[in-house]
Amino acid sequence: xxxxxxxxxxxxxxxxxxxxxxxxxxxxxxxxxxxxxxxxxxxxxxxxxxxxxxxxxxxxxxxxxxxxxxxxxxxxxxxxxxxxxxxxxxxxxxxxxxxxxxxxxxxxxxxxxxxxxxxxxxxxxxxxxxxxxxxxxxxxxxxxxxxxxxxxxxxxxxxxxxxxxxxxxxxxxxxxxxxxxxxxxxxxxxxxxxxxxxxxxxxxxxxxxxxxxxxxxxxxxxxxxxxxxxxxxxxxxxxxxxxxxxxxxxxxxxxxxxxxxxxxxxxxxxxxxxxxxxxxxxxxxxxxxx
Amino acid sequence: xxxxxxxxxxxxxxxxxxxxxxxxxxxxxxxxxxxxxxxxxxxxxxxxxxxxxxxxxxxxxxxxxxxxxxxxxxxxxxxxxxxxxxxxxxxxxxxxxxxxxxxxxxxxxxxxxxxxxxxxxxxxxxxxxxxxxxxxxxxxxxxxxxxxxxxxxxxxxxxxxxxxxxxxxxxxxxxxxxxxxxxxxxxxxxxxxxxxxxxxxxxxxxxxxxxxxxxxxxxxxxxxxxxxxxxxxxxxxxxxxxxxxxxxxxxxxxxxxxxxxxxxxxxxxxxxxxxxxxxxxxxxxxxxxxxxxxxxxxxxxxxxxxxxxx
Numbered sequence: 001x002x003x004x005x006x007x008x009x010x011x012x013x014x015x016x017x018x019x020x021x022x023x024x025x026x027x028x029x030x031x032x033x034x035x036x037x038x039x040x041x042x043x044x045x046x047x048x049x050x051x052x053x054x055x056x057x058x059x060x061x062x063x064x065x066x067x068x069x070x071x072x073x074x075x076x077x078x079x080x081x082x083x084x085x086x087x088x089x090x091x092x093x094x095x096x097x098x099x100x101x102x103x104x105x106x107x108x109x110x111x112x113x114x115x116x117x118x119x120x121x122x123x124x125x126x127x128x129x130x131x132x133x134x135x136x137x138x139x140x141x142x143x144x145x146x147x148x149x150x151x152x153x154x155x156x157x158x159x160x161x162x163x164x165x166x167x168x169x170x171x172x173x174x175x176x177x178x179x180x181x182x183x184x185x186x187x188x189x190x191x192x193x194x195x196x197x198x199x200x201x202x203x204x205x206x207x208x209x210x211x212x213x214x215x216x217x218x219x220x221x222x223x224x225x226x227x228x229x230x231x232x233x234x235x236x237x238x239x240x241x242x243x244x245x246x247x248x249x250x251x252x253x254x255x256x257x258x259x260x261x262x263x264x265x266x267x268x269x270x271x272x273x274x275x276x277x278x279x280x281x282x283x284x285x286x287x288x289x290x
Numbered sequence: 291x292x293x294x295x296x297x298x299x300x301x302x303x304x305x306x307x308x309x310x311x312x313x314x315x316x317x318x319x320x321x322x323x324x325x326x327x328x329x330x331x332x333x334x335x336x337x338x339x340x341x342x343x344x345x346x347x348x349x350x351x352x353x354x355x356x357x358x359x360x361x362x363x364x365x366x367x368x369x370x371x372x373x374x375x376x377x378x379x380x381x382x383x384x385x386x387x388x389x390x391x392x393x394x395x396x397x398x399x400x401x402x403x404x405x406x407x408x409x410x411x412x413x414x415x416x417x418x419x420x421x422x423x424x425x426x427x428x429x430x431x432x433x434x435x436x437x438x439x440x441x442x443x444x445x446x447x448x449x450x451x452x453x454x455x456x457x458x459x460x461x462x463x464x465x466x467x468x469x470x471x472x473x474x475x476x477x478x479x480x481x482x483x484x485x486x487x488x489x490x491x492x493x494x495x496x497x498x499x500x501x502x503x504x505x506x507x508x509x510x511x512x513x514x515x516x517x518x519x520x521x522x523x524x525x526x527x528x529x530x531x532x533x534x535x536x537x538x539x540x541x542x543x544x545x546x547x548x549x550x551x552x553x554x555x556x557x558x559x560x561x562x563x564x565x566x567x568x569x570x571x572x573x574x575x576x577x578x579x580x581x582x583x584x585x586x587x588x589x590x591x592x593x594x595x596x597x598x599x600x
Contacts, residue, residue, distance in 0.1 A: 135402035237390035
């Protein structure tokens with residue numbers, strides 16, 4: 001090799017393969033950016049078309065601007081109910097998943113029946129049962145002379161809502177958690193058993209830390225879904241966003257405006273929650289990336 | 291290891307049962323005594339019907355209030371029903387607190403003592419009387435005939451015999467014109483015979499057809515007096531024909547399964563409503579929200595004729 005043609009690493013032209021690699025990556029990044037921008041433009045155009053259509057039909061944006069605060073005031077209740085329910089549902093789901101995978105027939109039976117029953121009935125029916133049906137039993141108990149237990153059956157609107165949502169989502173999440181736990185390969189469990197760990201230790205130290213990869217995104221996912229389902233509690237008279245939009249709309253008959261506000265707020269809530277979920281997943285991926 | 295879990299579970303169940311064994315407030319001997327002891331009257335309302343009941347935008351919860359955290363104070367709601375409830379509570383010497391369940395839950399009965407009384411413009415009907423006790427009505431919805439402004443031939447409702455009369459299908463006005471209307475506690479005077487009833491989905495559609503011209507589609511419309519008056523105020527070329535021909539009575543309602551005994555409470559509330567009528571409070575409220583007197587006719591309703599309790 002002549003001295004003039006010798007190239008040092010890092011200089012452009014010194015490693016044609018590396019240069020080609022960089023060029024390819026840059027091109028891919030450009031193409032991704034162009035595609036994202038195109039999709040963004042389509043979104044903006046669609047939203048503009050929708051807005052123009054709405055404006056044709058007597059929609060009043062000024063009304064929206066004046067009264068969105070009233071619906072916004074229901075946001076803390078919506079988030080509060082969803083948070084409380086998702087926490088309770090997670091506990092229920094963990095218990096359910098572990099019960100379903102246990103050797104104990106009683107635990108398996110109870111968990112199996114719970115999941116099947118609750119997944120097999122509509123959430124609205126469950127809310128009715130808890131809010132209207134249980135008090136019927138409670139009143140009978142009180143009449144029979146057991147007032148303490150009887151009063152336990154008569155729940156307030158918010159208690160009923162949280163209980164119904166927790167039970168419902170707990171059942172669905174049980175199945176996902178169970179699948180997540182089962183996906184941790186049996187080989188790990190056998191290895192752990194061979195060094196003398198008992199079932200609880202295996203669960204706590206080996207299975208659950210890895211199952212968290214499946215569990216946490218699902219919890220976030222269900223939380224996002226639950227924020228919308230929490231609108232169902234409005235019929236019991238809780239002043240969350242849907243109730244406020246619904247009742248206030250009747251005053252000036254501006255139904256479209258108020259419900260657009262509610263819909264936009266729910267959508268914003270979902271977008272923010274999804275963004276947090278993305279952050280959470282990126283954080284968890286660190287453990288598994290090189 | 292297992293034993294610990296069993297012990298913990300048993301302890302928590304035990305704790306739950308024990309915690310509910312707290313001695314509650316001394317049992318009151320009837321609903322009225324319970325309300326007076328508690329200091330609040332829990333009223334149910336469905337704020338979906340202005341001007342009877344509606345939400346106040348930006349209404350703040352009152353700072354010092356005896357209302358429970360899931361009940362709303364009077365500053366958060368407004369309307370004819372709300373003001374009536376506040377007046378009734380004031381006469382009883384307690385604070386009015388409001389809960390807002392769905393209307394179907396209110397009319398279904400079996401409230402499980404979640405609220406004391408419904409003051410929500412509920413019409414007294416035989417089906418509702420099987421589940422709820424009604425108080426003395428606090429206002430009425432008179433039913434009246436309306437004709438086109440251009441008409442000069444009719445002077446009173448009986449002139450409408452055999453004419454084309456419009457109204458909403460399935461309402462009390464439909465039944466009146468068919469001759470089958472029954473309202474508890476009221477003798478219906480069928481002033482118009484052999485009317486040709488033209489049914490519409492809602493009162494407003496019938497009024498709009500009447501506004502097209504005298505006799506063009508309809509000769510008259512039978513509907514609630516406030517509805518017709520509202521249409522006239524909105525500019526429709528109509529006028530009321532004569533006096534109202536019957537009244538629907540709207541009263542407060544109390545669940546029959548309320549414990550303890552709700553009957554003394556009902557009697558007291560009926561007494562209070564009659565008092566509010568005679569001192570003019572209800573008339574004032576009626577003028578404020580409807581611009582017409584809907585309350586005086588309610589005072590002459592004979593509640594005892596309903597035979598609600600032995």
